[in-house]
Amino acid sequence: MSRANRIDRVSERRHAGIGRVLIAVYAVLALAATGRSFVQIVQRFEEAPLAYALSAVAAVVYGLATVALAGRSDAWRRVALAAVCFEAVGVLVVGTLSLVAPALFPHDTVWSNYGMGYLFIPAVLPFLGLWWLRASRERVAA
């Protein structure tokens, strides 16, 4: 089989199956985070510029991850990996800080308390994303 064919099959695999569900959940979270940060920024940005700017960045990255996971090329795969890693670090750092030093984050962000306001989905999703990216690549190698 040619290399091109094999790559084609790989991207098919990344798309098929449970990966699609992951993409769908990412899409819903991106929508929710975008909506919330829109309201926060329009209404009371001056109250907590850091927290609300962070909300907006998180929303954009969730959107990017959604598109990248759905993308079919190797480049998109790298973008997806970067976006998902960013989210993992974000939820761990902001989640921890919001508990240890609540004064830093008096206002809610998607990642406060490890994403409790979103049923902890933001804490679980990046790791599922990492697992999925890795699993789909292992199948490539096999």
Place this chain on the structure above:
Amino acid sequence: MISWLMIAQAIALGAIGAVVAAVGLARRPFNDWVLGAAALTLLTLVVQAIASIIAPLAGAGPTGDLLEYWTYLITALVIPPAAVIWALVDKKGEWATLVVGIGILACAVMVYRMHQIWFVQVA
């Protein structure tokens, strides 16, 4: 706006979403029942939207933030059609039904949040 009706809507959508998601986990393909569940979800949200326009005019506005409320409502209105379009595009996909189920569950959570904004939250 009627408090108990909104709670009932959230519970009903949660139940419907859970059933559709369970059927989806069993890898049943997308069919007319799933389409019907998404349509029903959308219908209840449209009724809610109409009520949300009329209630403030009749002097029964929300205790919380109206902009936040509408952001949730519009987002929720987008989800069922988007999930169905997804499922129709992804006809051969094994997981299309689960995607619709997750969408309906997300709508249930949003209706619950909308109830809080309208009746509980103090702006």
